[in-house]
Amino acid sequence: MTNSVAPLDLPEPFVITLGNLKGGVGKTTSAFFLASYFAQIHRLRVLVIDADPLSQTGYSWHRRLIKGDIAVPFELIAFPSRHVGDCITDNAKSFDVIIVDAGGESAEIFKAAIPLSDELILLTSVSPSEVKRVPSTYRAAEEAAAGSDRQIRVRVLMTKVPVTMKKGVNVSTEYRTQRGNLEDAGYEVFASYLSGWKWYREAADGEVGDGAENPIEDLGEYRQVGDELVSPYRIAVEVSA
Ligand SMILES: Nc1ncnc2c1ncn2[C@@H]1O[C@H](COP(=O)(O)OP(=O)(O)O)[C@@H](O)[C@H]1O
Numbered sequence: 001m002t003n004s005v006a007p008l009d010l011p012e013p014f015v016i017t018l019g020n021l022k023g024g025v026g027k028t029t030s031a032f033f034l035a036s037y038f039a040q041i042h043r044l045r046v047l048v049i050d051a052d053p054l055s056q057t058g059y060s061w062h063r064r065l066i067k068g069d070i071a072v073p074f075e076l077i078a079f080p081s082r083h084v085g086d087c088i089t090d091n092a093k094s095f096d097v098i099i100v101d102a103g104g105e106s107a108e109i110f111k112a113a114i115p116l117s118d119e120l121i122l123l124t125s126v127s128p129s130e131v132k133r134v135p136s137t138y139r140a141a142e143e144a145a146a147g148s149d150r151q152i153r154v155r156v157l158m159t160k161v162p163v164t165m166k167k168g169v170n171v172s173t174e175y176r177t178q179r180g181n182l183e184d185a186g187y188e189v190f191a192s193y194l195s196g197w198k199w200y201r202e203a204a205d206g207e208v209g210d211g212a213e214n215p216i217e218d219l220g221e222y223r224q225v226g227d228e229l230v231s232p233y234r235i236a237v238e239v240s241a
């Protein structure tokens with residue numbers, strides 16, 4: 001028998017901030033699916049902090065799931081404040097993983113989460129206007145991290161990616177161009193990405209129980225993204241012959 005889920009050596013707690021100072025890039029969607037990933041695959045206690053001051057997407061989505069009698073495998077706190085750091089600190093003992101959905105509007109809230117984070121995931125679609133926001137968001141994070149002695153790892157995750165497969169390779173020009181631009185600029189870009197799938201939108205929009213039984217149980221491509229996210233933290237398992 002093999003256990004495909006290798007043990008992890010994560011910081012306690014493992015704090016991930018999802019950002020891009022722009023709306024609509026998939027922050028809330030990614031927060032929910034990655035929260036589900038950690039809860040389902042690694043059986044960890046997960047908190048999502050919805051720190052978006054303008055949108056209640058996360059809060060409403062979570063409420064809808066719970067009301068629809070879904071066993072939501074993570075907790076959510078709405079805390080759209082520049083004191084979001086306090087919320088992280090106050091919950092650090094009760095959760096293994098804390099995912100901060102920093103919203104897209106407030107650089108102040110975003111920057112407040114950074115000094116307490118282990119990982120920053122910068123999300124962007126292939127749209128040039130969103131890709132253009134990556135460097136400014138990165139600089140904001142750099143400023144915020146300046147005073148902290150903690151190491152933060154920054155990676156870019158591409159969302160809503162158009163897919164044209166040829167011989168197992170995505171040859172979409174927009175995708176390849178923007179990935180190339182990001183890599184040339186020196187960003188570490190996740191090899192895995194989220195396709196532009198209507199299914200992700202339905203997971204968030206769908207009325208629970210009305211066709212979408214448990215919209216976050218099926219992790220879709222987030223299974224792979226999650227595995228890649230934790231790969232630097234995997235404990236090497238000795239294989240003896
Ligand atoms: N990979 C994807 N493919 C298609 N639609 C997506 C994808 N990710 C998110 N969406 C949809 O795009 C919209 C914005 O996503 P959301 O996660 O709310 O972004 P943000 O939190 O950054 O504003 C939502 O309608 C969401 O369902």
Ligand SMILES: [Mg+2]
Pocket residue numbers: 024027028029052055057058101103
């Ligand atoms: Mg959002």
